[in-house]
Amino acid sequence: MMRIQPCFNSKLTLLLRPRTATRTPTPPTATMFRSSVLRSLRNVAPSTRAFSTSAVAEAEKKIALIGARGYTGQALISLVNAHPSLVISHVSSRELAGKPLDGYSKAQITYSNLSPEDIKNMEAEGEVDAWVMALPNGVCKPMVESVLAGAKKAGKKNSVVVDLSADYRFDEPRDTNWIYGLPELNDRSKISQATLISNPGCYATGAQLALAPLIPHLSSPPTVFGVSGYSGAGTKPSPKNDTTNLQDNLIPYSLTDHIHEREISHRLGSKVAFIPHVGQWFQGISLTVSIPLAKTMTSREIRNLYTEFYASEKLVEIIGEEPSVKDIAGQHGVRIGGFGVNQAGDRVVVVATIDNLLKGAATQCLQNLNLALGVGEFDGIPLMGSGERLIVPAVNVHQK
Numbered sequence: 120m121m122r123i124q125p126c127f128n129s130k131l132t133l134l135l136r137p138r139t140a141t142r143t144p145t146p147p148t149a150t151m152f153r154s155s156v157l158r159s160l161r162n163v164a165p166s167t168r169a170f171s172t173s174a175v176a177e178a179e180k181k182i183a184l185i186g187a188r189g190y191t192g193q194a195l196i197s198l199v200n201a202h203p204s205l206v207i208s209h210v211s212s213r214e215l216a217g218k219p220l221d222g223y224s225k226a227q228i229t230y231s232n233l234s235p236e237d238i239k240n241m242e243a244e245g246e247v248d249a250w251v252m253a254l255p256n257g258v259c260k261p262m263v264e265s266v267l268a269g270a271k272k273a274g275k276k277n278s279v280v281v282d283l284s285a286d287y288r289f290d291e292p293r294d295t296n297w298i299y300g301l302p303e304l305n306d307r308s309k310i311s312q313a314t315l316i317s318n319p320g321c322y323a324t325g326a327q328l329a330l331a332p333l334i335p336h337l338s339s340p341p342t343v344f345g346v347s348g349y350s351g352a353g354t355k356p357s358p359k360n361d362t363t364n365l366q367d368n369l370i371p372y373s374l375t376d377h378i379h380e381r382e383i384s385h386r387l388g389s390k391v392a393f394i395p396h397v398g399q400w401f402q403g404i405s406l407t408v409s410i411p412l413a414k415t416m417t418s419r420e421i422r423n424l425y426t427e428f429y430a431s432e433k434l435v436e437i438i439g440e441e442p443s444v445k446d447i448a449g450q451h452g453v454r455i456g457g458f459g460v461n462q463a464g465d466r467v468v469v470v471a472t473i474d475n476l477l478k479g480a481a482t483q484c485l486q487n488l489n490l491a492l493g494v495g496e497f498d499g500i501p502l503m504g505s506g507e508r509l510i511v512p513a514v515n516v517h518q519k
């Protein structure tokens with residue numbers, strides 16, 4: 120039987136590094152191009168609602184975290200620990216119930232094991248402002264239903280729920296109230312009004328951001344070759360998080376039909392092939408994306424397109440060279456570069472890096488919480504240029 124040690128020491132390591140992004144003011148043509156691509160990605164009419172990221176929280180907002188023992192949960196605890204207006208009020212884990220929460224300094228909190236009934240009662244009593252579900256796929260439905268039942272019992276709108284699993288990523292707003300929370304590509308005003316938010320997958324976030332500017336120029340489906348650090352496989356023992364198996368190794372898996380292949384294709388409205396792998400490092404994903412072009416383009420034109428497309432985005436950095444996965448580990452955004460164009464000018468290879476636990480999960484969750492709770496979208500998120508890194512301790516899940 121696996122033993123998991125209480126696994127967290129909050130480590131926010133400050134590393135100074137030069138800022139590599141070049142940001143240029145967005146000309147009106149770029150803004151118009153971006154808006155039209157984003158409108159077609161979202162398939163919605165242009166938003167008429169002004170969006171503000173500068174609202175000040177009136178009081179601390181309480182977050183209950185279900186699945187708090189896991190890697191994404193631990194990363195979120197560390198982020199909330201340094202957040203100006205959010206606090207953790209409850210952490211739930213079956214294995215750590217009764218143990219103190221380490222790595223959180225705002226209050227002394229003990230892990231509990233919240234049942235769906237507990238969740239229903241807490242929601243009815245208005246004990247929390249937001250629930251985060253950091254549970255494996257297929258597990259959170261009874262908990263979400265408890266939140267909805269508790270709100271119904273109290274005759275109020277439900278508190279915000281952010282789900283990190285894939286369970287609600289394919290729901291369409293016309294059928295349910297779930298909103299897909301990828302702020303850079305989705306309508307931020309919709310996320311800020313939502314109470315049910317489905318957090319995108321890690322590979323899927325990086326791949327969508329790497330592809331979005333070129334969606335209007337595709338001649339055929341792109342191929343995304345992705346390699347994740349083994350924290351992507353979570354804390355349940357598997358060959359993909361077995362460090363002995365990973366040593367000097369690269370593990371290909373789910374060669375076709377990975378759930379993120381479906382998620383990327385569904386969300387971009389364009390078929391994409393995705394080939395996942397796991398490498399021997401812990402945090403960070405590298406995505407090498409081969410994109411066939413419908414018209415010939417130069418590397419410079421494509422890089423400019425990306426720079427303009429993401430000019431107003433604080434968590435997306437465009438660089439000329441290929442970004443390196445070891446540079447993104449612990450950072451909160453996505454770095455995109457490479458832009459190698461073949462001699463014929465009809466295919467480009469773009470490289471994106473993302474920390475799967477951060478912009479691929481916890482940081483994106485915090486962006487969504489901030490939006491939905493009415494505080495500044497980037498509150499509590501160290502920006503790329505700050506050089507701050509959040510390193511989550513690895514757990515030896517194969518220790519007997």
Ligand SMILES: NC(=O)C1=CN([C@@H]2O[C@H](COP(=O)(O)OP(=O)(O)OC[C@H]3O[C@@H](n4cnc5c(N)ncnc54)[C@H](OP(=O)(O)O)[C@@H]3O)[C@@H](O)[C@H]2O)C=CC1
Binds near residue numbers: 185214
């Ligand atoms: N790791 C990553 O890079 C990313 C993960 N995600 C998604 O986020 C979610 C969490 O991932 P991650 O943190 O890596 O997962 P972990 O395996 O590290 O943690 C899972 C958590 O869920 C709890 N849990 C597991 N099974 C159950 C169950 N049947 N009922 C109740 N609680 C359970 C565990 O605690 P305990 O057993 O103590 O109750 C633990 O706290 C998953 O859906 C994952 O796919 C999304 C993006 C990136």
Ligand SMILES: CC(=O)N[C@@H](CCC(=O)OP(=O)(O)O)C(=O)O
Binds near residue numbers: 353
């Ligand atoms: C290395 C590894 O195993 N990665 C995971 C993806 C991580 C993940 O979080 O999956 P969701 O985002 O869909 O929940 C996987 O391929 O299943």
